[in-house]
Amino acid sequence: MKKTFVILLLLPSILLGQELKSPNGKFSLQFKLEEGTPSYELSMSGEPIIEPSGLGFELVDMPSLLSDFEIKNTTTSTFDETWEPVWGESSSIRNHYNELLVELEQTSTNRLMNIRFRLFDDGLGFRYEFPEQEKLVYFVIQEEKTQFALTGDHKAFWIPGDYDTQEYNYTTSKLSEIPGLMDEAVTPNASQTPFSKNGVQTALMLKTDKGIYINIHEAALVEYACIHLEVNPGTFVLESHLTPDAQGKKGYMQSPRNTPWRTVIASKHAGDILLSNITLNLNEPTAYEDTSWIKPVKYIGVWWEMITGKSSWAYTDVPSVRLGETDFENAIPNGRHAANNEKVKRYIDFAAEHGFSQVLVEGWNVGWEDWFGKSKDYVFDFLTPYPDFDVVMLRDYAKSKGVRLMMHHETSGSARNYERFMDKAYQFMADNNYNSVKSGYVGNIIPRGETHYGQWMVNHYQYALEKAAEYKIMVNAHEAVRPTGLSRTYPNLIGNESARGTEYEAFGGNTPDHTTILPFTRLIGGPMDYTPGIFETDMTKLNPDNKSRVNTTIARQLALYVTMYSPLQMAADLPEHYEQHLDAFQFIKDVAIDWDTSLVLEAEPGDYITYARKEKGTNNWFVGRTNDEETRTSNIDFSFLDKDKTYVATIYSDDATAHYLTNPKGYKISKYRVTPKSKLSQMCAPGGGYAISIMEVKDKSETKGLKRL
Amino acid sequence: MKKTFVILLLLPSILLGQELKSPNGKFSLQFKLEEGTPSYELSMSGEPIIEPSGLGFELVDMPSLLSDFEIKNTTTSTFDETWEPVWGESSSIRNHYNELLVELEQTSTNRLMNIRFRLFDDGLGFRYEFPEQEKLVYFVIQEEKTQFALTGDHKAFWIPGDYDTQEYNYTTSKLSEIPGLMDEAVTPNASQTPFSKNGVQTALMLKTDKGIYINIHEAALVEYACIHLEVNPGTFVLESHLTPDAQGKKGYMQSPRNTPWRTVIASKHAGDILLSNITLNLNEPTAYEDTSWIKPVKYIGVWWEMITGKSSWAYTDVPSVRLGETDFENAIPNGRHAANNEKVKRYIDFAAEHGFSQVLVEGWNVGWEDWFGKSKDYVFDFLTPYPDFDVVMLRDYAKSKGVRLMMHHETSGSARNYERFMDKAYQFMADNNYNSVKSGYVGNIIPRGETHYGQWMVNHYQYALEKAAEYKIMVNAHEAVRPTGLSRTYPNLIGNESARGTEYEAFGGNTPDHTTILPFTRLIGGPMDYTPGIFETDMTKLNPDNKSRVNTTIARQLALYVTMYSPLQMAADLPEHYEQHLDAFQFIKDVAIDWDTSLVLEAEPGDYITYARKEKGTNNWFVGRTNDEETRTSNIDFSFLDKDKTYVATIYSDDATAHYLTNPKGYKISKYRVTPKSKLSQMCAPGGGYAISIMEVKDKSETKGLKRL
Secondary structure, three states, X not given: OOEEEXXXXXXXXXXXXXXXXXXXXXXXXXXXEEXXXXXXXXXXXXXXXXXXXXXXEEEXXXXXXXXXXXXXXEEEEEEEEEEOOOOOOOOOXXXXXXXXXXXXXXXXXXXXXXXXEEEEOOEEEEEEEEOOOOOOOEEEEEEEOOEEEEOOOOEEEEOEOEOOOOOXXXXXXXXXXXXXXXXXXXXXXOOOOEXXXXXXXXXXXXXXXXXXXXXXXXXXXXXXXXEEEEEXXXXXXXXXXXXXXXXXXXXXXXXXXXXXXXEEEEEOOHHHHHHOOHHHHOXXXXXXXXXXXXXXXXXXXXXXXXXXXXXXXXXXXXXXXXXXXXXXXXXXXXXXXXXXXXXXXXXXXXXXXXOOXXXXXXXXXXXXXXOOOOOOOOOOOOOOEOOOOOHXXXXXXXXXXXXXXXXXXXXXXXXXXXXXXXXXXXXXXXXXXXXXXXXXXXXXXXXXXXXXXXXXXXXXXXHHHHXXXXXXXXXXXXXXXXXXXXXXXXXXXXXXXXXXXXXXXHOOXXXXXXXXXXXXXXXXXXXXXXXXXXXXXXXXXXXXXXOOEXXXXXXXXXXXXXXXXXXXXXXXXXXXXXXXXHHHHHHHHHOOOOEEEEEEEEEEOOOEEEEEEEEOOOOOEXXXXXXXXXXXXXXXXXXXXXXXXXXXXXXXXXXXXOEOOOEOOOEEEEEEEEOOOXXXXXXXXXXXXXXXEEEXXXXXXXXXXXXXX | OOEEOOOOOOOOHHHHOOEEEOOOOOEEEEEEEEOOEEEEEEEEOOEEEEEEXXXXXXXXXXXXXXXXXXXXXXXXXXXXXXXXXOOOOOOOEEXXXXXXXXXXXXXXXXXXXXXXXXXXXXXXXXXXXXXXXXXXXXXXXXXXXXXXXXOXXXXXEEOEOEOOXXXXXXXXXXXXXXXXXXXXXXXXXXXXXXXXXXXXXXXXXXXXXXXXXXXXXXXXXXXXXXXXXXXXXXXXXXXXXXXXXXXXXXXXXXXXXXXXXXXXXXXXXXXXXXXXXXXXXXXXXXXXXXXXXXXXXXXXXXOHHHHOOOOEOOOEOOOOOOOOOOOOOOOOEOOOEOOOHHHHHHHHHHHHHHOOOEEEEOOOEOOHHHOOOOOOOOOOOXXXXXXXXXXXXXXXXXXXXXXXXXXXXXXXXXXXXXXXXHHHHHHHHHHOOOOEXXXXXXXOOEOEOEOOOOHHHHHHHHHHHHHHHHOOOEEEEEOOOOOOOHHHOOOOEEEEOOOOOHXXXXXXXXXXXXXXXXXXXXXXXXXXXXXXXXXXXXXXXXXXXXXXXXXXXXXXXXXXXXXXXXXXXXXXXXXXXXXXXXXXHHHHHXXXXXXXXXXXXXXXXXXXXXXXXXXXXXXXXXXXXXXXXXXXXXXXXXXXXXXXXXXXXXXXXXXXXXXXXXXXXXXXXXXXXXXXXXXXXXXXXXXXXXXXXXXXXXXXXXXXXXXXX
16 A cells, blocks of 8 residues: 655764755754754745744743753654555655654753654644653643744735634735734634734745745644734744633643644745645554545535525524424424425435435434524434434435435534534434534534633544544534644544635625635645535525625636545535536536646636646546636646547636626536647636536547547 | 322412411411512511522623512412332421412513422422523523521531532531631632632521521522522621632523522421421432332442552552553552452452442542543543453452442543543443442543533533433442432432541541531431441551541441431441451441431530431331530430330440540440330440440340340
């Protein structure tokens, strides 16, 4: 399975101890200990990326771990391995870095703290390690004091730092402008705790005046609080700000223990940021012996009509529910409950007809009448369906059509309640042929005072993920902490939301450039269940009271299946809307969800991204281009194709009249024969884009009559 | 099973609406609504017990529920039922009260709040009820404002109000002296959160200058925060103070919902307080169909030698443990681990020889090396034994001797971790022939910021209790919230600690009058696992470093089996100590743990208590007398005996030289023939007392040579 190739060379610390170069020599990392105070700096091709920056911790009721250190030992080594993910943007990933381990001892306290740096050809990862020791066993972090001293007032693509949500539009501004723009950047959410005018979230995307792209994030967030960054608008120093617990503490630690990795990816080319594997490589290999049960999923769902307000999750309109007491059998239905037998059968039929493997059904279980915003502890039992949802009948009906239902576990943030039911709920799934669950954490967290991104809930998401694996269940957690590459270790984490998804198009809309930024930010940590594929962009067509518009053209919606990488892809619109555009819908049916190779053909954060990806195990390629609010022309060639093979390309593009506001449905579809020499110059409408399927044809005759591009 | 006899009479509210008398007319309750503000007052035989006292709530982010009410309706009714507890101080209990239901509406908000008063022949219970309604569905209590306006500066038997512990010695003082005595009353504990100089806990025992005894407590504490009382030292008004959550809120409510009952028991005779069944009667009938699996338990345990410091719970001396990673098989044992196969077999042999049904073993499972005071989340898995504890061998060995092991689940306060393992842990018990568990909550609660007595943990204890019942497991929860009569509804709650138990005799000692107060305070809510029976009172004999002395004589240790009612009684000392005094030990072997009848022959809180109890299903009686630090003479008669039966009494008393400090082992044992005409005048040493077993003999010849008392 795995081609491993490791050199481990130990060199005298005096010689190399404080400097490290990347395997290709492009990056240089300096570790310094000045008067006992540790710091690091990073440069790329001689250009400083991170200037000398502090390292360490403030602790609760203990002396800090910031100064008074001496170097006990330093070790450098090299690692080079190629590994194969269970699913991914490419079928094999090289993990190649030089490593510097600095072992520090605080002389006044004899406490030990190590810092491990890994320098890759595209950036840096480092973490703190607390080895087993006598003087520092149990301790509580008041704050991590990791700095990223930037070289200037870079352009930043940012969302407000918040302990409970990432569901914000991105603001593009200079670092110095962040405090002044914070108030308008904080838009309403079901649960939100912005903490500072200077606070932003990671992955933070930056661009320098010299055109260098920098990305700062974290990898392998386990049993620790999610990191935010506090921006100093005068010095451009970013400093870590961990998510606190109910008492304002940042982390309960027991040695031996490591922190997550802090990552800095940098390049002169924006595409290199998108293709970097640093986040995955800094995570551990898969923890599971058997991963054969983990498979990418293309699905539809009974969902969008509730999001838009056309239908309801709830079966009745009673003001409050007590599970086990409220009598749903004899309750008056509100007549708007979408998760009913007839509708779900219709979705199953549609999925079977068009080749989707699963059908998500939200609102299937009792408790939705007062699920939200009540700080209610026992909201759902994850076991009891509404009277109009026949679990066994629908399970068997789906089975008969070669389709599975996808489970939905909304928790309303009540983590205790979910954990109490977890084994029963997963067993119920196993008993009823479900193998994937979309979990949700809408609203404030219970235990009250804890937040979505604190150590407590990070522990909970991990618990749910590993518990699900015991039942061979794949997890797609919404409103959970944003991913940090954990899907390498726990590949049943096939999706996350943890950002402003398509649902917000029905809640007032996303900015037209939203999907040109997400791959540089949220997706650095892992795939997103963005739920694209909305063909009807006028929400009043579904719900007269909903004046929202989806800020996109249909062509761009298709492109998102390529540009928003995920092994879990939804066709989010209603079947009847797809049936009005089956020609365009064909791309959604054709597009792959697992890949051998991914290329970035064009990319500029905030403006556009064009990907080409080769389907895993075939010679078919898919190209996607997402565009911002400007009219732009995309120029790509097809040199990635094999000159010995014959391909037919189907281009789904905006037509001349297309515009996300005035004519979102203006698309055209054209077929060509393409070769490595082919070139395309394609207009992209405001809020538009294009998608191309490039299918290998075995028989040249299939290209008869097709123009060569 | 149950003899029920109910009259329900509805009377016009105008007539009786605001006044209520007890069935015997002794107590009178006045409800008043003055200018929209509700209040109540209580009198006994014309004497005021509670003067006009306020009722209501302050709410979070809502107008308060204190004033602006109008009476919508009042209803009175009478209830009279006799029921049989699964276990108890008597085999049948009469539940006889008159009830007044006052239905209130807050005119400005149209919110509904009812108050239900139940007046018994020995006192009052009342609670708030929030009926199903539109205007008040979800709400958060900032504070309950229930007052108990006392008539003067009564003598109080109190412990400091505290969110985390009741393990304090009692202070006896005037109400007005409480603030001045608070600091010295707050002695150290593993987890403690005293909240005010004026705060005391319930059950609060009071005595007026006129010699009236008053007890204030609560009944049926479910899904609500534990109540404390704030004493106004000038006005003698007590006001409710609920235990807050991590955010300082007092209770999350959803209508329909009732609060627990607030109780006031009063009498001119101290014994009536001890015999009152108000707390049990205000709880619901048993929730379980089948209670045949619930049985009183007399047990010994591998416990006291760890408490005294002779042995350790931990198997090794490693500074920190990671379950699943720490290798105990190859670890170096510390040589002091008590829960080892040989020792447990010795205890099993002793239990079998002397008729104990169970053997508690603490420290059997991995994790004790760093279990305590580390705010450690994953402390125990409740499944994995230390290498020197063979679960299957010991299970089978015990079975072969007709004995069961008693499970121990120490949680270190980590409630999340316990809930995650609960099903597995109880299944493990069922698989290994355990049917009872002693659970422990030492240290601060996790989720951090929650406390032992807040709504969060009250919910947890209840969850554990009902989950245990699914596995037919009896629960004895230590460091949990003090009982409130819930054992009527959930009779598998066979024990609680929730007060300063015998263990503190090895932690510096309990006051000599401690056990003359506990029955008037802690035991009002339910039985306590006090773990009496210590024969070796000099701790240096077990551990030279432990200078503590058990402040008792041996005779009094025997008496506690009668005076400290519990269906779960431990013989807490080491087998070798009992073997040195097998004559005295005979009483512990003989004494019953379930009763047909209980009588109080003498009682004065802080001075002495003498109980006589008839064993359930036999004609044997047991008498126990606990004495404070004074030399006192107890004068009792035996008129409770049946004149047609023949009895032999064995009196275990202090001898002339006995003293809890100078000669705790000075006891004598004498046998007599006793009849209803018999009288006893018995000297009780300081810290002493006596115990009497009165066995019916079928054949008069068995009394041959015995003097008649």
